Amino acid sequence: MSYEDLENRINQRNVFLRYNVELEGPAIKPEEDEDVVDILPNDEPFKSIALTILHENRDDAINIVKKSLDEGVSPIDIINEGLMKGMDAVSVLYTKGIYFLPDLMLAGDAMMESVKECEAVLGHKSETKATVVSFVAEGDPHDIGKNLILMFLRAGGYEAIDLGRDVPAADIVEAVKEYNPIFITGTALMTTTMTAFPKVVEALQKAGLEVPAIGCGGGAVRKDFVESFPMSVYGVEAYHTPKLADAILKDKKDWKDLRKEYVDIVDEFVPEYS
Amino acid sequence: MKRFTQMEYKDPDEMLFGHAKFPVKIRENMEIGDGYVIPEINVAPGEGTEESKEKMVSESRNIAHSASERAVNIGLPAFILEQEHISQQTNNPDWTAECTKVQIEMLEKYYDEYGIKTALRATPADIRDEEKDSGFWDSDLFNKVIESIEACASNGASIVSIETTGGKSVSDYGIARGDPKAILFGIGVLGSMDMEYMWNKIVLICKKYDCIPGGDTDCSQANTAMFLAGGLLDKDCSHTLAALARAMGAARSLVAVECGAMGPLKDCGYENPIVKAITGVPISAEGKNAVCAHSDLMGNLMAAVTDVWSNESVYHREEMGGTTPEVWLQATGYEAALMNTAIETDNGKILRDLYTLTDKYRDPQALVLAYDNAYRIGQAIVEYGDDPYLRARAAALEAGAIINEAVDAKKMYLTRFERDSLDSALKTLEKLPTESDKFIKDCIRRYSRKIADFDPKNYEL
Numbered sequence: 011m012s013y014e015d016l017e018n019r020i021n022q023r024n025v026f027l028r029y030n031v032e033l034e035g036p037a038i039k040p041e042e043d044e045d046v047v048d049i050l051p052n053d054e055p056f057k058s059i060a061l062t063i064l065h066e067n068r069d070d071a072i073n074i075v076k077k078s079l080d081e082g083v084s085p086i087d088i089i090n091e092g093l094m095k096g097m098d099a100v101s102v103l104y105t106k107g108i109y110f111l112p113d114l115m116l117a118g119d120a121m122m123e124s125v126k127e128c129e130a131v132l133g134h135k136s137e138t139k140a141t142v143v144s145f146v147a148e149g150d151p152h153d154i155g156k157n158l159i160l161m162f163l164r165a166g167g168y169e170a171i172d173l174g175r176d177v178p179a180a181d182i183v184e185a186v187k188e189y190n191p192i193f194i195t196g197t198a199l200m201t202t203t204m205t206a207f208p209k210v211v212e213a214l215q216k217a218g219l220e221v222p223a224i225g226c227g228g229g230a231v232r233k234d235f236v237e238s239f240p241m242s243v244y245g246v247e248a249y250h251t252p253k254l255a256d257a258i259l260k261d262k263k264d265w266k267d268l269r270k271e272y273v274d275i276v277d278e279f280v281p282e283y284s
Numbered sequence: 285m286k287r288f289t290q291m292e293y294k295d296p297d298e299m300l301f302g303h304a305k306f307p308v309k310i311r312e313n314m315e316i317g318d319g320y321v322i323p324e325i326n327v328a329p330g331e332g333t334e335e336s337k338e339k340m341v342s343e344s345r346n347i348a349h350s351a352s353e354r355a356v357n358i359g360l361p362a363f364i365l366e367q368e369h370i371s372q373q374t375n376n377p378d379w380t381a382e383c384t385k386v387q388i389e390m391l392e393k394y395y396d397e398y399g400i401k402t403a404l405r406a407t408p409a410d411i412r413d414e415e416k417d418s419g420f421w422d423s424d425l426f427n428k429v430i431e432s433i434e435a436c437a438s439n440g441a442s443i444v445s446i447e448t449t450g451g452k453s454v455s456d457y458g459i460a461r462g463d464p465k466a467i468l469f470g471i472g473v474l475g476s477m478d479m480e481y482m483w484n485k486i487v488l489i490c491k492k493y494d495c496i497p498g499g500d501t502d503c504s505q506a507n508t509a510m511f512l513a514g515g516l517l518d519k520d521c522s523h524t525l526a527a528l529a530r531a532m533g534a535a536r537s538l539v540a541v542e543c544g545a546m547g548p549l550k551d552c553g554y555e556n557p558i559v560k561a562i563t564g565v566p567i568s569a570e571g572k573n574a575v576c577a578h579s580d581l582m583g584n585l586m587a588a589v590t591d592v593w594s595n596e597s598v599y600h601r602e603e604m605g606g607t608t609p610e611v612w613l614q615a616t617g618y619e620a621a622l623m624n625t626a627i628e629t630d631n632g633k634i635l636r637d638l639y640t641l642t643d644k645y646r647d648p649q650a651l652v653l654a655y656d657n658a659y660r661i662g663q664a665i666v667e668y669g670d671d672p673y674l675r676a677r678a679a680a681l682e683a684g685a686i687i688n689e690a691v692d693a694k695k696m697y698l699t700r701f702e703r704d705s706l707d708s709a710l711k712t713l714e715k716l717p718t719e720s721d722k723f724i725k726d727c728i729r730r731y732s733r734k735i736a737d738f739d740p741k742n743y744e745l
Contacts, residue, residue, distance in 0.1 A: 013297070013637045013656070017644075022695070026646045030516040031697040104519065110701055111512065111520035112462030119461075149334070149371040151413060151449070154456060154508060174415050201331040201599050202370045230599060235331070 040064050043108065046099040055083060056092040059124075063096025066113055068120035075124045085128035089136050093121050093128075097165045105249060111158075118161045138169040140259050142251075143191040145173040145182055147198035147206035155197040155228040158248035163195075166252030179206065179213040186219050193255045194221055195245065199229030208239040215241075222258045223265040225251060233282050243268040246283075250276045285480065285542050289669035292564030296659035299557070299589040300632050301623050305564025308496055308546050310442045314362050314401040316548050317566030317591040321623040323616035324405070324551060324568055324594040325351045326366040327609045330601055334372040337379045344383035347600055347609050348390035348404075354610035355400055360617045362401035364443075364568075364592060365391060366551070374409040374432045381435040388440035405443040405498060406436035407550070414453045420742030421481055433486055437495035444490055445498035445550045450478020453737035454727075455505040455529070459512060459521055464528060464680070464709040465716065469727040471505045471532040472676025473720075477743050479539035487544035499565070500540040501553030502533030510554065510649060515579060522705035524687060524698065527648040528713075531683035534558035534658075535665050535676035541565055551594035554582065557653055558679075560589060561662035568592035573615045576608070582650040585643035588636045589655050593620045645695050648702065652683040660686060673720040677713055684710045 040046060041064060050064075051057050055078045062071035071093075078088055100117040103109035129136055142163050146153045153175045163170035171189050173181060182194065198204040207226045214221060226236045227245035236244040243265050245251060257263040257275045268275065272283040292305050304317025316322060333343040348365055355363045367387060373379045384406055391402040412425045420426070429446070436444050451474030458466025479500055490497040501507075509529040512521035534555035541547070547565030549556045551574075556567035567590055572583030574596035587593060595612040605611045626635035636655070643650040651657060664682035668674035684706060690696035698706070717723045728740045 011634070013640075016634075016637050017641055020641055022645055025642060028516060028646070028697050028699075030699045034699055037700060107517070107519050109519075110462075110522065111460060112522075112705075115461045151371075151411070154460070154512070157456075157460070176413065176415075200328065200370060202329055202334040202372070205331050205334065 040099070040103055040108070043103060043106070045102045045106070049095055049099045049102065051091055051095050056087070056095065059088060059092030060096035060099065063093055063117050063121050063124075064099050066116040066120060068116070068123060071120040071124045072127060075127050079127065079131050085131045086136065089125055089128050093124050094167060097121050101162070101165055101249070114165070115161060118165055122164065135169075139167045140192045140255070141169040141171060141189045142193045142195065142255055143171045143173060143182070143185050143189055144195040145177040146175040147196055147203040148176055148178050148209075149206065150198045150200065150203035151175050152199040152229065153197070155248060156195070159195050159197070159251045162249050162251050163255065166255065168252065168255055179210045182210050183213050183217050183219065186214060186221060187217075191221065192258050193223050193225065195225045195251060197228035198226070198231055201230045201232075201235075204231045204235060207236065207242060211239050211241045222263075223254070223268055225254060237269060241265050243272070244282065246272075246280050247276075253277070285484070287542055287669045288538060288562050289666050291562055291659075291662055291666055293561050293659065296561065296656045297633070299561060299655050299659070300627075300636055301587060301590050302627050302632070304547065304560065304566035304591050306546070306566070308548065308566055310403045310496060311494065313395070313442075314403060320627065321590065321620040322362050322364055322592050323360065323613060323620040324364040324366055324592045325609055325613040325616060326368060326551065326594055326597045327351070327600050327612075328368065328597050329370060330599055334370055337376065337382065340373060340379055341382045341386055343600060345386040345390060348387040350607040350609040351613050352390060352394040352400070352402065354606060354613050355617065356394060356398045358614055358617060360400065360613075363613060363617065364403045364405055366405040366407060366445075366594065368407045368597060369409045369432065371409050371411050374411050375428055377428065377431040377435045380406075380408060380432040381439050384436050384439040384441050403442035404440070405445055406441035407445045407447070408432035408436060410446055410449045410504075412449065414737045414739070414742060420450070420478070421744070430485055430489070434489050437489055437493040441495055443496045443498040443548070444486065445500065446482070446486065447501050447503040447550065447552070448475070448478055448482050449504040450482075450743070451475040452504045452508075453735050454731050456508060457731070457735045459505075459509045459525070459529065462522065462525060462705055462708070464525065464712050465727065466731060467505075467509075467525075467529050468532055468673075468676055468680065468713065468716070469723070469731065471502065471529065471536050473673050473724060473727070474743055475502065475505060475536040476539050476672035476676070479536060480543060483540045483543035483545060497540075497545045499545040499547055499549035499553070500537055501550040502530075502537050502555055503550075503552045505536075506530045506533035506555060507552060510580060511578060513649070515581065522702045524648045524702040524706035525709055527652045527687060528680040528683050528706075528709055530555055530649055531558070531652055531661050531679035532676040534661060535672065535679045538562060538665065539672070548592045551592070552596055554580075554586065554649070554653060557589050557655055557658035558661050558665070561655070561659045562666055566591035568594050570594045570596040573612065573619055576612060580649075581647035582643050582653060584639040585650050585654060587619065587623065588639045589658075593623070645690065648687045648696065648698070648706075651690055651696055652686055657686045671720055673723055674718065677716060680713055681710065684713070
C-alpha cells in the first residue's frame with residue numbers, strides 16, 4: 011500500500027488530538043480579560059501607558075512616556091501606575107496561557123526602555139522592591155532559564171543583577187557583598203553542573219554571609235539534591251521566582267519556609283511539592 | 285569546499301531507515317547505513333564524577349561496561365556507544381584522552397570475547413563562550429575544543445562529533461522574541477560560518493587518524509526552539525516558528541558534510557532527514573526512546589529514515605531494570621530490531637510510512653520532517669546551495685509553504701498563536717533582501733546593539 015493510500019485511510023482523531031486547538035476558546039482582546047480589567051488603571055495617561063505595554067508596542071510606549079514626562083507627570087507614577095500595571099497584566103495573561111513567551115519578552119523590552127526614559131528625568135535609577143542576583147552554574151553555558159528568570163523578576167519590580175553564565179562561586183560571594191540581595195537564583199542544565207550550587211552555599215558560609223534563599227532549578231536539577239544542602243530552595247518554574255522573592259520580602263520567609271510552603275506561595279498545584 | 289547544489293536522492297521514496305547512499309565503514313567492524321539499523325546509547329556522567337580525572341575515567345569505563353554487558357545479554361549484533369563530554373573533560377584534554385582509551389578498551393574486550401560489533405562516538409563539548417571577550421575563533425577555549433577532538437581521535441574513537449554553538453546568542457534572542465530575522469541570522473549565517481571554521485579543522489584532525497568525522501547538530505539553536513515549544517499545552521515558543529528554525533538548521537548542519545563529515549550525523553539533529561535527502565550520508569536520530577532526555581511530538585516519525593537509533597542522553601544511575609546504559613540500550617536495541625525485521629521481511633517501507641504517519645500531523649515540526657516534506661526542504665536548500673543565507677531562508681519559506689498546504693487540506697490544525705506567528709514570520713522572511721551582504725550588514729547593525737553577547741568580530745565580520 012502506498013504512502014498516500016495509508017495516509018488517506020487514517021482517521022486522525024483516533025491517532026492524536028491537538029488539544030491546544032481543541033481547547034482554544036473565542037478570541038478576545040487582551041484588555042477585555044476579566045483579570046486584566048481589574049489590574050489596568052482607569053486614569054490617563056497611566057491607562058494608555060499600561061495598554062502600550064500590554065500591546066507590546068515599544069515605540070508607542072516610549073512616545074507616550076516621553077510626552078507625559080514633558081507634561082510634568084511624575085516619573086515614579088509613570089513607572090508604578092502605568093508601566094508596572096501593564097506588565098502585571100502581561101504576566102497574568104502568560105500564566106493563564108493566553109500570552110506566550112514572545113509577548114512577555116517584547117512587553118518586557120518595551121517596559122525596560124520606557125523605565126530608562128523615566129530614570130533619565132529622575133536623574134537616578136528608579137526604586138525597586140529589592141535586589142536579586144542571578145547566575146548560571148559554573149561549567150554551564152545554557153542561560154535561557156536564567157534569562158527568563160531575569161525577565162520575570164524585572165517585570166515583578168525587582169532589581170535583577172545578571173552575573174551571566176559559567177559563574178564561579180567566588181564571583182557570587184563578591185556579588186552578594188556588593189548588592190546585598192534578598193535572594194539568589196542559580197540555573198544549571200546538567201547534573202554535573204548542579205554540583206556547583208552547594209559549593210556556592212559553602213563559599214557564602216565561609217565568607218560569613220547569610221542569604222535568605224538560593225533558588226536552584228533548570229534541566230536535570232533535582233529537588234532532592236537541592237534540598238541536600240542548606241540555604242536553598244528548588245525552583246520549579248521561572249515565573250515562580252518573583253512570588254518566592256515577594257514571600258521573602260513581605261512575609262520574611264526564609265529558605266526553610268519556602269520549601270515547606272512552596273505551593274501556597276506560588277498559589278498553584280506543583281507536583282514536586284505535593 | 286564542495287557546496288551541495290543537487291540532491292543525492294532523486295526521489296523521497298528511495299529513503300529508508302538502515303539504508304544510506306554512502307554507508308560509512310567503521311574500521312573492519314561495522315558498516316553504517318548498509319542495510320540495517322544500529323542502536324546507539326548515550327549516557328551522561330553522574331553528579332560528582334566531574335570532580336577528578338580518576339572519577340571521570342572510572343565513570344566512563346563503567347558506562348562502557350554496562351552497555352556492553354547488556355548488549356551481549358540480549359544478543360544485540362552491534363551497537364554504538366556515544367560519549368558526550370562534559371565541560372570538565374573538554375577543559376582537560378588529558379581527561380578526554382584517558383576516558384576515550386578506557387572506553388575503547390572495554391568495547392574491544394567485548395568484541396574479542398563475544399564478537400559483538402561496537403564503535404565509540406566521542407563528542408567533546410563546545411565550551412566556547414560568546415559572553416567572554418577572548419574571541420570565539422581565537423581563544424584558549426577554542427584551542428581546548430580542538431585539542432580534545434585530537435585526544436579522542438588519537439586514542440581510538442571511531443567517530444567524532446560535536447554540537448557547535450555559533451550564532452546562539454542571536455538565535456536565542458530571536459527564539460525568545462519570535463523574531464525570525466534574528467533566528468535566520470543566528471542559525472543560517474553565523475551558525476553556518478562557525479561550522480565551516482570548526483569542521484575544516486575537525487576533518488583534518490580525523491584524517492590524521494583512523495577516525496570518522498561524524499557530524500554536527502543544530503542542538504544549541506533549533507533544539508532550543510523545539511524545547512521551548514514543548515508539548516501542545518506549553519506557551520513559550522510557537523510550534524510553527526520552531527518548524528521554521530528546524531528547516532534553517534538543516535541548511536546550517538549541511539555545512540559539516542560539505543567540509544567532509546561522513547556521518548552518521550549526530551542523534552539530536554532533528555534536521556538530519558533533510559541533510560540525508562541532500563547528501564546521502566547516514567544519520568543517527570532519536571525519538572520515542574529518548575524520553576529519558578526530553579519530550580517531543582515526533583517519537584515515531586524520527587525513526588523513518590534513520591540509520592542509527594539513539595536514546596539522546598540519560599544520567600548514569602540505577603533503574604529497576606538495571607543501570608541506565610543497560611535499560612536504554614535495551615530500549616533502542618529492540619526498536620532497531622523491529623526496523624531490521626521490517627527490512628529483512630521486505631516490509632521496511634510500510635514500517636517507515638507507519639512511523640511517519642503516526643506523527644506527521646501531530647505538530648508542524650513533525651510535518652516538515654516527514655521524509656517527503658524533508659525532501660522538499662532539501663530541494664529548496666540545494667536550489668540556493670552556494671549561499672548559506674539564501675538557502676536557510678529558502679528552507680524556512682518552503683517549510684512555511686508545507687504547513688500552509690496541510691492547513692488548507694484540513695490535515696494540520698493550528699492555534700491562533702501558531703497561525704499568527706507563522707503568518708508574521710513568513711511576511712518578514714519574504715521581505716528580506718536577496719543579497720547576503722545587505723542582510724548581514726543590516727543584522728550586524730540591528731543585533732550588535734540589542735544583544736550584549738553578540739560581537740561580530742568573533743565571526744570576523
